[in-house]
Amino acid sequence: MFTGIVQGMAEVVAVHEAEAFRTHVVVLPEALREGLESGASVAHNGVCLTVAAIEGERISFxxxxxxxxxxxxxxxQVGHRVNVERAARFGDEIGGHAMSGHVMAMAELVEIDEAPNNRRMWFALPDALExxxxxxxxxxxDGASLTIGEVRPGVGERGPRFAVDLIPETLTRTTLGLLAPGDRVNIEIDPQTQAIVETVERVLASRSAG
Structure with missing residues (x-):
């Protein structure tokens, strides 16, 4: 389990390609390497990955x-950076919300609204997640727990959109501050929201069928 509180950014320093498979190597900050062992879980842009090898500061996944x-x-690619978070442990502070590290889809950044002390970003999502x-x-x-500030329903060929507001701290310590329109991010819907919505849908469907 993860909390969605990004603990730092890691630079990709090597990528090894194979058929339908790849290994990438990142340099983890020292604080995030403490106690790290092969087989441990580390979220990259919100994706739960397993440590495959440790060679000093270079960690393979x-x-x-x-x-x-x-x-x-x-x-x-080499030189890109990812948001990283170690798996949560019992007793850790849960500052965001519970996340599984299982990405459901990608969303495209379609608009950025700048303000003096924050930045609003609009993302377009697949219709199925509206x-x-x-x-x-x-x-x-991309692994960061955020609060939805506004929602625009899908209209015609334009899919649903949502906005999040980012403070300077979030922009500085995550890769979200590096995004430009056209970039795609990993999306994980809040598991509790998903469970509630799908349960209500099943109940309503069963009543309609009856």
Missing amino acids: DLMRETLAVTNLGAL RFLFVKGYIGV
């Missing part, structure tokens, strides 16, 4: 076909 297809990790969007609800964006 394997990416399977599904991960490459569903997330933005397959587009990473029913999980609620103002003041939680959403995971």
